[in-house]
Amino acid sequence: MGILGLMRGARIAVEVCMAVRPDEEVLIVTDTGKLRIAEALAYAASSLGAETSTIVMLPRERSGVEPPRPVAKAMLGADVVLMPTTHSLSHTEARREASKAGARIASMPGITEDMMSTGGMTADYEEVAALTEAVAKALEGKKEAHIITPSRTDLRMSIEGRGVLRDTGLYHNPGDFGNLPAGEACLAPVEGTAEGVLVIDRMGSIVTRPLKVIVRAGRAIRFEGPDAGKLEALLRSADENAYNIAELGIGTNPKARLRGIVLEDEKVLGTVHVALGDNRSFPGGRVASSIHLDGVLLKPTLIVDGQVVMRDGRLLISGQASGP
16 A cells, blocks of 8 residues: 555545644544554645644553553543544543543554555445434334344344434544544444344454344353354453444444454444443443443344334435435
8 A cells, every 4th residue: 555545544634634724733542453554544634733642551451451651641631532543542541631631532453554545445435424424313212122133133122312423524623533544323222221133243353244143131141053152262362242232233334344354344334233231432332341332233123112123234314215
């Protein structure tokens, strides 16, 4: 991947998504696996006149593991934080505290050089924002979500009283946070309410073939499939709350493509994802875990309080039909 391809995504991230201003201080948090992408983002930010710093750490062992204390401290002092990392810092105390302090933050876990020039990073983020808002409104104020897929997912959960996060890709106000590439509406189901069968079609390199998960009282209790051992080992290495059904999300990015990388896979228009582990980054969420893993469901049907919001991967909202 040439520098021009990297700079295309870097400029969209800095100029459109983060709206960086010359008088701001920008921090790039990266690790040894993402240095070229960090360099491109730093160049794009500094070319706007922003005071730009880059801090490099070793890759975390898995998503949800806290960064080193000096990194967390640096995040508290920045106006804008971009985090191209190997594993996600989204669901960490360091990120949450920096958001509370007013930083605008974009998490980019697993971002690749190819992703910077094609796919979800090249989306029209005004379009993504509008679609995300429409999905969020279809979820807000509702009581129950029911997911069905061709892979035999049949899962119900309460969403009553839960606010919906809009991951629009436009992070222009103090405290705004989301992913880049962006594009999802997501929430934390009410703890202890998810019941049924969840079949994960994709979970990055962890799950590459359909994996059946039996869910009772809001927790994953049994795993069946070729990749079950890998997922169970990862959950056991975390903590007891790793089995919590933590998130329901709906992809809203028309340019996102399935790549086997959760960062972009979960944003694909026409998909739903369900996460395990920590849910404290979502309104009302109160389960703490050192892990947060998103499983992507393909061609889902999503029914909210009896209304079909998505059918076989086609989004049906506000009189429009969208999907692959």
